[in-house]
Amino acid sequence: MNKKFSTLMAISLMALGTSAFAADVLPLASSPAKKVEAKKYFLVENVISTSTGASTGIDSQDYILGMYKNVDNNSLTYNYATWNSEKRKFETTGDFSVNNYLWTVEEKIVEGTSGTNAEYYYQFKNVATGELLRVPATKPASSNYQAFQNEVKDNDTYNSGLISYTFFNGDGTKKMKYSGEEEVQLAVPKAWNAEDNWYILAFNTGGVYNHATTAPANQTFQLYEATDVDVDADVLNKLYNSNGFNFELPDHESVTNLFDDGRVKAIQVPQIYLDNGDVTETTSKYFIPAGTYFAVETPGATPVRTSYSSEKLFKEAMYDFLLNCTLIAVDPVENASNSASIRKTGEGFELTTVSGKDLNFFASTMTSDLTNADNATVIPSGSDISVYNACFTVKENINNANKYALSLARVSYQETTSSDAHKAAADGLQLAIKSNGSYGSSEYLVTATGATPNYIFKYVESNVKKAAELLNANGASIYNIQFVSGRYNYDTYLTEFGTAYYAKGEALVDLNAPAYQYLITKVNGNDVTFTNRETGKSFTTKLFEEGDDVYSIAMSSDKNYRVLDVNASNDIEASDEDFSLGGEYIRLIPVAEVDKFHGYWNVADETKVTLAFARDFTPTSNKMYPVINTNKENGNKAIKSTLTDEVAEAAQWQLVKTNKGYPYYVTRTYAYLDANDKVVYKSKGDTVAYYAYQMQLVEDGNPVKWYMHEGVEGSAHKYTVNVDQDNAQTFIIKENIDGSVSMLDRNDGIAGTDFLTVAAYYDAPKATVKEELSRALYHSAMKIEQKANFIKTYLVQDAPEVSLPATATYITLQSALGNYIAMNAENDGIVISNEPLTYRVFATDLDAVVPSFLISTGFNAEDKAREFLFNPEDSVNYYVGNGKYDKVYQWSEGDKKVLFKSGILSENNDTLTTSIKGKVVDVAMKADRYGTQAGLNRFKQQIVLADGEEDLYVIRQLKADKDGKTQYLGSINEKMAWVEKAKAMKFVIADTVSPTANEAIAAEAGVQVIGGQGAVTVQGAAGKVITVANILGQTIANQVAASDNVTIAAPAGIVVVAVEGEATKVVVK
Secondary structure (H helix, E strand, C coil), X not given: CXXXXXXXCCCCCCCCCCXXXXXXXXXXXXXXXXXXXXXXXXXXXXXXXXXXXXXXXXXXXXXEEEEEEECCCCEEEXXXXXXXXXXXXXXXXXXXXXXXXXXXXEXXXXXXXXXXXXXXXXXXXXXXXXXECCCCCCCCXXXXXECCCCECCCCXXXXXXXXXXXXXXXXXXXCECCCCCCCEEEEECCHHHCCCCCEEEEEECCCEEEEECCCCCCEEEEEEEECCEEECHXXXXXXXXXXXXXXXXXXXXXXXXHHHXXXXXXEEECCEEECCCCCCCCCCCEEECCEEEEEEECCCCCCCHHHCCCHHHHHHHHHHHHHCCXXXXXXXXXXXXXXXXXXXXXXXXXXXXXXXXXXXXXCCCCHHHHCCHHHCCCCCECCCCEHHHHCEEEEECCCCCCCEEEEECCEEEECCCCCCEEEEECCCEXXXXXXXHHHCCCCEEEEECCCCCCCCEEEEXXXXXXXXXXXXXXXXXXXXXXXXXCCCCCCEEEEEECCEEEEEEHHHCCCCCHHHCEEEEEEECCEEEEEECCCXXXXXXXXXXEECCEEEEEECCCCEXXXXXXXXXXXXXXXCCCEECCCCEEEEEECCCCCCCCCECCCCCCEEEEEEEECCCCCCCCCEEEEEEECCCCCCEEEXXXXXXXXXXXCEEEEEECHHHCCEEEEEEEEEEXXXXXXXXXXXXXXXXXXXXXXXEEECCEEEEEEEEEEEECCEEEEEEECCCCCCCEEEEEECCCCCEEEEEHHHCCCCCEEEEECCCCCCCCCCHHHHCCCCEEEEECCCCECCCCCEEEEECCCCCCECCCCCCEEEEEECCXXXXXXXXXXXXXXXXXXXXXXXXXXXXXXXXXXXXXXXXXXXXXXXXXXXXXXXXXXXXXXXXXXXXXXXXXXXXXXXXXXEEEEEECCCCCCEEEEECCEEEEEECCCCCCCCEECHHHCEEEEEECCCCCCCEEEEECCCCCCCCCCEEEEECCEEEEECHHHCCCEEEEECCCCCCCCEEXXXXXXXXXXXXXXXXXXXXXXXXXXXXXXXXXXXXXXXXXXXXXEEECCCEEEEEEECCEEEEEEEC
């Protein structure tokens, strides 16, 4: 059998009590101190035996006082140490450490007037908090007075009468010197200026502390020195937030020191017995002795007892973990001394590293096993490293801060260089610095004999990244955190969802989004706090430098995470097991610049969208849309509980920005370096911004006063519509990496995990599309794991309607009956049946769901004026041309005319210069302080396919009328008017080229005036007087028409043609 215990062998684990991960034992000396010195003490109330009348030593009846400071609210609390009946020792309680129970004691002597009868006073300062034991400044009302001040006070200025205690005995001797040999009480003789009435300290069951005026029976106060402390792995690893530590050798920098050459992880191991594979073998010659082991490499997080359902499972995990560690151990061969006699004692052996699986686990110390010839091949020899050589004990010098000693209870080593045989140093060895003599001129860290600890090590952060070096000067420090461990999560990035952490695969990540960006919000020494810019969730860690800009995480409070990535089926899948962030290797990728809106929709107010649902958004995918049902009797509207796959039936929506159109801000304080490289903080310095939107229903291209609301249907949250805008659902629209969106309730914030979707969005695809449509809109919880075929939410800015292409320039408008639109002498729109007329259209609002057009006819080459199709809605009741009220903008009551109004369009199509009430003004979408008037939307039309048609269009006004209804271009008795949708005129629209002749204009009945190339043609005016003038009123021609087709020469530009006084403007090319 191989003497290295095989990793494939079975493990039989014998229960040896609980694991080492427990409260710390208080290291009390065996008897009370006899005098007060510059040492650390435990303050013990030793209860006197009622039967013997004497102190019986430390036991469960006694009390040991501790103090704790809460740094958050600057308060003090007190409690007693916990008695462990199994160990028969006191242990720390809760958040209290050993130092919270330790006190330094200052003895103050006040000499008598004649140099005799000296008085002795004592002040107790807590080692952990630095605070003095004292009574409150104000005397309590109770006869049993509150024991201790619970607010931190200035020790230098606080009234000394409240912090000085004195000892006295039962004989009445007061203010006596402490000797530890008498049964004494402890009192505050000067509390509240009442020296004649002493306040005696008393501890009682239940954590009560009193200063009473009567001495309690059966108690005495004693000081017990603190002995050197055994330090376990948990305490050591706290240096790197439970992920390791370093020991340096002060004043011995030249010594090879494995404890300072990279991070070291302390591992507290319970005794683990191993079976050698022979089912009849029960002598357990193979085991791992209990103790502290030091790893320079680990396979992951150290197993924790509480994570396993049994001691056996825990020890199995610990055994497997150790086998895969690289451990520090005493080298059984290499000795720094050249003295054979020193070597024989076990002194001088150096340290090395060894893989756990290469240790020799033969650990029996029984003579029968060591001398049995059958064991000759498994007993350590030669270069074999015994498991004992890696099993250490660590002690801290309690009275000399930050001094540590390392020892080994047993070491197996090669006694002579001439033989492979090993000898065991059964009495244990210490680690020490040796030099001179047989060691030569160099210093070595080696084994040494003797029982006295060598406190040569210092606890240091020698390989930790200085937190301040991660900070920027005068700006936020923001990082993407990339995992580079290579075990489970290579090239993944840290993020959060709900309350959990995830390492997301690269395909799922947008590094510019705040969900993947971590802001440094606090630096405390080398502890750095990273806060997710989206969720606000933080973790604090030290970063251990691993080289090549890679760090390992050393967290004060470990966090678990799961890996989330895309599998072969394109499903987003999480790992089956949780992994520990502590110990993971990461790379910090600086984020040079942030867009505070990135990841959230930031579109113009009143952007029109279509809400769609699909399993993906490829052109061939089946898309589903919510539908609005309108009650014909009362006009009420509701979202149907089923969807449609017909885009023409889809509800349209308008995104209405809330918060008066302003964004919402999430701000966080961040740490940075000032000009003096000092860590300072900027309040509300980092900003994530987003807009929130209400969903307003749009019908026929215009919004109506109905808004999406969240209602409750049973246990589900179902969406509906309501006229109540104030309480309408408000959404944050979050962009997803796949092009879908998450519509979050703004009340949940940007880190919300509930969204607008459809019922059972996670169900597998149905057999037919029609089956898929049986879904309602719901407010549901997101799933972090997603199948590729989950139904996703999309907001589409492409219209469900088909618009005339925005590239159109010159078109003809022919009605479904074959007629055309023209303009009479009063610029009214009329229907004629002549040749096709050409219109110049200008596309605007190109970013909108449906573009708008300005429709014009005619062109004056000199001033660039055109006649633009116009809705006179705002002027119907106001006409001041002749100074009197007259509805000249209506054909009849309620029938508004379609007009053509002369104007000059700006190059970017956003301003029209025209005449209003005889004054030249600019008209735009919004008025300004420079005289520009609003109203351009009355010139804008949308040209979309008529419902159910493939080649017929309707023209509708961009702005609704005063009742909120959309107006369409229609005809009333061959006169163009603005009508409701049902009466809309349908047109065949054809592209054409820039005309060489102008559009025909009907003057009076039967007469037409046509602008042409260098001339105007008048038809149907035989025998009538024709006058042609330029725009300035100068006469160009004046004649009687000799026939019904007269051509008159005219200059290019706009001319006015009058037939028997009826004037008409035309454009001459």
